[in-house]
Amino acid sequence: MEFFVAQILTGLANASSLFLVACGLSLIFGVTRIVNFAHGSLYMLGAYIGLTLMEALPGHFGFWGSILLAGIAVGLIGVVIEMLVLRPVYRAPELFQLVATFGVILVIQDLALLIWGPEDQLGPRAPGLRGVFRIMGEPIPKYDIVLLIITPFIALALWWMMTRTRLGVLVRAATQDREMVGALGVNQAWLFTGVFALGSALAGLGGALQLPKGGADLLMDFTILTPVFVVVVIGGMGSLPGAYLAAIIISVLNVFGVTYIPQSTLVLMFIVMIVVLMIRPYGLFGREEVAGEHGQVGEPEEPIKPASAKVRAIVAAGLAMLALLPLYGGNFALVLTTDILIFCLFAASLHFLLGLGGMVSFGHAAYYGGGAYVAALLVTWTETPMELAFLLAPLGAGLIAIVVGWVCLRLTGVYFAMLTLAFAQLLWSLVWQWQEVTGGDDGQVNIWPADWLNDNTVYFYFALIFSVGGILTLRHLAHSPFGYALRAARDSKRQAEATGIDTRRVQLLAFTFAGFMGGLAGALFVFSKGSVFPNELEIVRSFDALIVVFLGGVKTLAGGVVGAGFFKGVEDVLTRFEYWRLVMGLLIIFVVVVAPEGIVGSLRRAWRRFGPGHSQADTATEERRT
Amino acid sequence: MSVILETRGLTKNFGGLVAVDDVSFALQKGELLALIGPNGAGKSTCFNMLMGQLPPTSGEVYLDGDRITGLGPRQIWRLGVGRTFQITATYASMTVVENVQMALLSHNGEIFRVLPFAHRMYRDQALALLDMVGMAAQADRHCAVLAYGDLKRMELAIALAHEPKLLLMDEPTAGMAPRERVALMELTARIVAEQGVSVLFTEHDMDVVFGHAHRIMVLNRGALIAEGNAAEIRANPLVQEVYLGGGTVFGGAETTDA
Structure with a gap:
């Protein structure tokens, strides 16, 4: 029994960071419909920035102040990301933005490596909370108890903000119907930026809060990403109480998993997720997606026609070159x-x-x-x-x-x-x-x-x-x-x-x-x-494929192949350099911002505008060949 | 004259709300039958049950004497029922003729073939259908650039692709300009006359209804309250009351002194 309680308490403490990161992701998704893959990177930044600040600022005030400041700093970084990378692509095809956020992951990974170096960093102990409390005879780290108490307060504060403030009303309204909120005269651009900043700040806060438990390393962006996605999906996209409950379920499950079936902790998490989604397809507290059909958003794809003899000849020639x-x-x-x-x-x-x-x-x-x-x-x-x-x-x-x-x-x-x-x-x-x-x-x-x-x-x-x-x-x-x-x-x-x-x-x-x-x-x-x-x-690996397909052009037949060929080739050249991720990330962001229709789509557009003999009839046939 | 579509005691409850209440009617072969009623009368619910999108709470639907209650949209389509939507549903990434070809491919059971080129299959048949609705000239245009009225006509061509014996049209002229409305209904009436198709349609535009329907049924609060030809419906006091006053509070205090 004692052991059981201790396990649950540890689980609850672990849920703290997970909840903060997950509800940030959930908020961002709810309002902007962006699945922010870079959320784990923001969490990692929070940890590193918190660490640096803690080294500079001493004492109780320094420790807790650093955590808060790390959250604010990451929030500001979120503003920069939103304005530079995401704003230009809100109108792009559905989910195209996630490619941009993947570029952000790569950039942040290398920047962190550049600034903080490759070694794993141990987090400082919280001042005054070094020992353990004995609860029913079981030792529980004091910091765990503090986390466990803080988290509900943060959750309550968020809940208060969402239900009692004007910003919260806007966020909730935008989660339900973005267009209507825009029609009522709310400046959507700033609402999106604000929500992205808030979500980022929560991720940063989560990263800094877990420092005494986990420290900081360069892999933590992806390590947290999976459980965070699981939590958000189980809880229901855009739902705060859902995120809280799911974070607790997953964390407690993990603690017990490690104790009783250490061989299958990871598997367990996904099984829970799959079971929940089979029973409640939109998560515990999620609502049915309104515009959630399988399909495409934005301009419809153009009609397709089999390649003309000319194109076939060119492709055949290319293949012959390849064969030789x-x-x-x-x-x-x-x-x-x-x-x-x-x-x-x-x-x-x-x-x-x-x-x-x-x-x-x-x-x-x-x-x-x-x-x-x-x-x-x-x-x-x-x-x-x-x-x-x-x-x-x-x-x-x-x-x-x-x-x-x-x-x-x-x-x-x-x-x-x-x-x-x-x-x-x-x-x-x-x-x-x-x-x-x-x-x-x-x-x-x-x-x-x-x-x-x-x-x-x-x-x-x-x-x-x-x-x-x-x-x-x-x-x-x-x-x-x-x-x-x-x-x-x-x-x-x-x-x-x-x-x-x-x-x-x-x-x-x-x-x-x-x-x-x-x-x-x-x-x-x-x-x-x-x-x-x-x-x-x-x-x-899944993201690799997604990215080249998006960058090649989803709405063109050749998009996948062209994107894959181009980026695999570029990657081979770039990986010879030490900071290749930085360059690759910037390249991805560049393509996303400059050519939201992907490489093939943009070439097609350019061809139509500048290509030879661009009369109406010609362009109509040309555009189908690509 | 024989009956092509018949409902017996068709009822649909949504929780405590009776959306469609014991509706029974019969549609004769070659008839153009209109189902009208104020907003919220239950027309769309009624339609959705006929097309298999909603299972009725009770009651039966018969097509050509066979019971089709509870069948899905696909099966009902296969039995020879075509439909058009209130808001057009088209394949936006295809050309006009390809949209029609899809229905022909499906009708001929060739959806799962992987070898032939789809754009060559049933093209002539599709063009003939487009010609019938006056869209042949636009056959190779991208359907996403069409005007709404043209989309409606294209949808009609799709609905006629498998030579249906019955056509269900949910507000066929909704969202169209007045002149287009008349043209589309004239086209429909001509097709009914030429092909012997029977049509059941809902409509809000009374010019369209009184101008073309052979017979009219009036639905209010889920129940059929009147049925007859244009003159009878016009003269029916209950219909006048529903349309001119009291409709929204029907059954309330005002009905007693109305």
């Missing part, structure tokens, strides 16, 4: 091109889902990494010949996709995205923690291709055939009746259902096929590297 690469390129070029080809296929499979299907999946790495692991595990445990394992991998990934899709397609919009993310994370944590089978952190090694393929040149051709074949297949599908039905389901579910199209079945099939193709890319990957590690299933 072993003649003029070195070994390094071959390996790099193989990587790019594989990544292009991965991106194309996500683009199929996201562009044609309007289904924004945040967890596409599940099928890429899933396919890679299926192949690797088959080779390791059953000594399956490589050829067979290679064929079974996409099937395995497709199987995962059909299960995940079946569950997730009950939801739409951002909840769909979050649930796909949860499944991907579930798979990742399974692989991470089920060491006996998957090797955990050590991954799977010695997964080499068959002898006849065990040569960079031969494998290059192997990858070329399957990647290009896969990409062309996906592209052809777009022009087939099935691809049209998929777009129909995205454009107007109502009309599609009223004319006999089973939209759910169409979408599930598309989801499965996209998973299958992702798995194919994963299988190509694992045999090209000879190994696979859990990071191929990670959230970062």
Whole structure:
């Protein structure tokens, strides 16, 4: 019993930071509809800034003042981010902003490295709170007790602000209907900035508050991101009480998990999330998404037509050049091109889902990494010949996709995205923690291709055939009746259902096929590297694909492939520099701000305006070729 | 004359509210039947039950003598019922003709084919349908750039794609300019005459209703209160009361001395 109580108290104390960060994210999402991936980075900044301030300011006042100041500082940083990065892209297609926030993550990561160095920093103990209290005989750190008492007060203060102040009224109104708030003469731009600042400040506060418990390190941005997403989704997007309750549930669960089933703490969190969402699709306190259909916001995509003879000839020539690469390129070029080809296929499979299907999946790495692991595990445990394992991998990934899709397609919009993310994370944590089978952190090694393929040149051709074949297949599908039905389901579910199209079945099939193709890319990957590690299933891998698809252009057929080719190439050049993340992040932000239609979309627009013979008829045909 | 659509005691409750109350009517083959009533009378609820979007609380719907109560929109469509929406629902990323081709692809069960090019399939048939509604010239335009009236006509072409025996039109002229309204209803009336399609439509524009409907039903507070041709409906005192006064407080104190 004593132990039990102590566990709950520890859980409640841990919930403190989680709640602060989560309710910041939730607030921002509620009002601006931006899923702020950079929220973990703001939390990390709060920790580092708090640490620096604590070193400068002594005593009780210094400690608590530093925490407060860190919150304010991060709030101000939030203002800068909002005004420089997000404001220009509010009108961009749905979820495009998350790409910008990903750029922010990269920039902050390198800036933190630059300023505070690579070593993990230990947090100072809170003055006067060094020891433990004995509660029913169990030692509980004093600081935990303080946290546990403070948090409800912060929650109450927030609740008071939301329900009793004018700002709170505006925020709540904007969460329900942004347009109406704008129509009533509220300056939306400043409301958004204000809310973003508040949300950022809460994240910073959370980061500084946990210093005595966790310190600060450069990985904490992603470490907190996953539980925060889980909390926000379980609690319901935009709900403060929901965030509080969910933060407590997750934290307490974690503490007990660590004690009783340490092998499955991560898995547990995602299982809870999936169960909650299956029972209450919009979280414990969330309301149904109003504009949450699978679909596209903003200008509709242009009609598509199969490529003209001219374009086909150009593509064929390009492919021929590629096929001749072993003649003029070195070994390094071959390996790099193989990587790019594989990544292009991965991106194309996500683009199929996201562009044609309007289904924004945040967890596409599940099928890429899933396919890679299926192949690797088959080779390791059953000594399956490589050829067979290679064929079974996409099937395995497709199987995962059909299960995940079946569950997730009950939801739409951002909840769909979050649930796909949860499944991907579930798979990742399974692989991470089920060491006996998957090797955990050590991954799977010695997964080499068959002898006849065990040569960079031969494998290059192997990858070329399957990647290009896969990409062309996906592209052809777009022009087939099935691809049209998929777009129909995205454009107007109502009309599609009223004319006999089973939209759910169409979408599930598309989801499965996209998973299958992702798995194919994963299988190509694992045999090209000879190994696979859990990071191929990670959230970062999913984001990689999302980002290139968005930056390439969601509403263009070639967007995924072009974005993937471009950014994989750039990444290869940049990663040779120490602060490549900074440059990459700035590049991403630059593309987002300058070319919100993505690379292909913007080129198309430029072509229409400046291209040769831009008469009406010509442009109409040209624009369909891209 | 035979009956194509029949409802018996159709009722829908939302909690304590009876939105549609024991509605029974029959639609004859080749008939253009209007369902009118003030806002909140239950027209849309009634329509949604006919098209399978809402399950009725009680009562039955028969199509051509077969019970279709509780079937989904897809099945009802397959049985030969076309529909148009109050607010147009179109595939904004496609051309006009492709919008119609989608319905033809679905009708012919070719939705899940992956080999052929969709834009070549049933194009001639789709063009013929567009020609029927006077949209052939715009067939290859991006449907997102069309005027609203043209979208409505395109939707009509989609609804006619599988040669339905029954057409359900929910406020077909809502949101259109007055001249367009008359033109669209004339078009509909012509199609009814030429193809022998039966039409049930709801409408707020009384010019449209009295000008084209063969028969009119009046719904108020969920119940049918009158039925007849234009002259009978015009002369009906209950209908006059609903439309000219007392409608919103029907059943209240005023009705006794009205």
